[in-house]
Amino acid sequence: MRFLELFRDQSPPSASKAKERLQIIVAREGRNSALSSDYLQRMQRELLDVVRKYVAIEQDHIKVNLDREGNCEVLEVNITLPDPSSGRPLHHTKLRGR
Amino acid sequence: MARVIVVTSGKGGVGKTTTSASFAAGLALRDFKTVVIDFDVGLRNLDLIMGCERRVVYDFVNVINGEANLNQALIKDKRLSNLYILPASQTRDKEALTHEGVEIVIEELKKRFDYIICDSPAGIEHGAHIAMYFADDALVTTNPEVSSVRDSDRILGLIASRSRRAINNEEPVQELLVLTRYDSERVERGDMLALDDVLEILGIPLLGVIPESQTVLLASNEGVPVILNERSDAGHAYADMVARYLGEERPHRFLTHRKNFLRRMFGG
Numbered sequence: 465m466r467f468l469e470l471f472r473d474q475s476p477p478s479a480s481k482a483k484e485r486l487q488i489i490v491a492r493e494g495r496n497s498a499l500s501s502d503y504l505q506r507m508q509r510e511l512l513d514v515v516r517k518y519v520a521i522e523q524d525h526i527k528v529n530l531d532r533e534g535n536c537e538v539l540e541v542n543i544t545l546p547d548p549s550s551g552r553p554l555h556h557t558k559l560r561g562r
Numbered sequence: 563m564a565r566v567i568v569v570t571s572g573k574g575g576v577g578k579t580t581t582s583a584s585f586a587a588g589l590a591l592r593d594f595k596t597v598v599i600d601f602d603v604g605l606r607n608l609d610l611i612m613g614c615e616r617r618v619v620y621d622f623v624n625v626i627n628g629e630a631n632l633n634q635a636l637i638k639d640k641r642l643s644n645l646y647i648l649p650a651s652q653t654r655d656k657e658a659l660t661h662e663g664v665e666i667v668i669e670e671l672k673k674r675f676d677y678i679i680c681d682s683p684a685g686i687e688h689g690a691h692i693a694m695y696f697a698d699d700a701l702v703t704t705n706p707e708v709s710s711v712r713d714s715d716r717i718l719g720l721i722a723s724r725s726r727r728a729i730n731n732e733e734p735v736q737e738l739l740v741l742t743r744y745d746s747e748r749v750e751r752g753d754m755l756a757l758d759d760v761l762e763i764l765g766i767p768l769l770g771v772i773p774e775s776q777t778v779l780l781a782s783n784e785g786v787p788v789i790l791n792e793r794s795d796a797g798h799a800y801a802d803m804v805a806r807y808l809g810e811e812r813p814h815r816f817l818t819h820r821k822n823f824l825r826r827m828f829g830g
Contacts, residue, residue: 477752477753479753479756482707482708483759483763486708486759486763490712
């Protein structure tokens with residue numbers, strides 16, 4: 465069967481190349497990827513609301529950052545808490561997760 | 563309870579309007595009262611595919627602006643008594659479809675129809691957003707081709723985050739894949755993404771595979787939804803798809819290519 469295939473071009477079929485490219489691009493910008501959506505901003509606002517329930521902080525005392533390290537997306541949340549006596553920023557709470 | 567179904571894709575030219583027309587006609591054939599709405603403001607085309615372009619007097623935007631009532635704008639299909647078409651406007655104002663206006667029209671249609679099919683424009687802008695916003699189900703029309711699959715993924719993201727169901731924290735929109743222009747011969751040769759590849763990337767359940775077929779163009783030439791062509795393989799695939807949507811079990815045909823003996827021997 466299919467003996468003529470012996471003489472054919474042996475390079476991998478282009479459909480598998482298409483699939484591979486799609487998997488990469490969809491992982492990067494697709495709906496499951498953090499980078500694709502505006503969720504960082506929304507999360508930052510919500511985090512701010514939660515923290516403000518307990519501590520008086522300003523908008524710029526919370527920083528949310530998303531980085532890429534190799535295959536991992538690293539989410540960094542940085543919250544600066546005010547000094548309880550002076551109200552000045554003092555403590556840093558840093559959360560880091562993958 | 564009426565259901566609102568959006569036919570969407572992100573990318574243009576993949577078969578949204580063809581799918582909307584056939585899916586709506588298929589539901590009407592099953593005795594469901596069905597209306598199909600063209601959301602492509604400025605580029606009205608559903609009327610042509612349905613063969614009612616010469617009967618358009620009032621359109622969707624006229625209804626929203628109060629220049630006509632729904633009864634004046636709805637076009638009754640000549641072939642199927644349960645099927646109605648609400649044509650898009652040819653206005654160039656893309657913002658003519660307001661959230662409030664569309665909501666009023668859809669709520670009114672829900673009282674009168676079993677199924678409301680929303681034929682989305684291409685893109686991820688206002689028109690595509692408003693078409694999917696009120697949906698209960700989404701038929702994500704995709705070609706087995708890289709740009710179409712990528713755009714479908716983007717649209718799925720939009721449905722998951724910005725549909726009414728998502729915003730109100732209700733049960734999510736049911737997303738179903740309609741893979742169109744599928745050429746099983748090219749898939750077998752390794753020249754085209756296979757169904758399984760697309761399913762793996764998009765990760766949503768399959769509703770139907772519509773084979774690449776000459777009859778789709780012929781049907782659009784005549785203004786007849788291809789599902790009404792009893793000799794069309796694409797038409798049969800749409801009929802199967804409607805049956806599956808209604809809960810029937812139907813095997814997926816058109817996934818393999820029937821080769822004759824000589825071609826099997828010599829490849830090709």
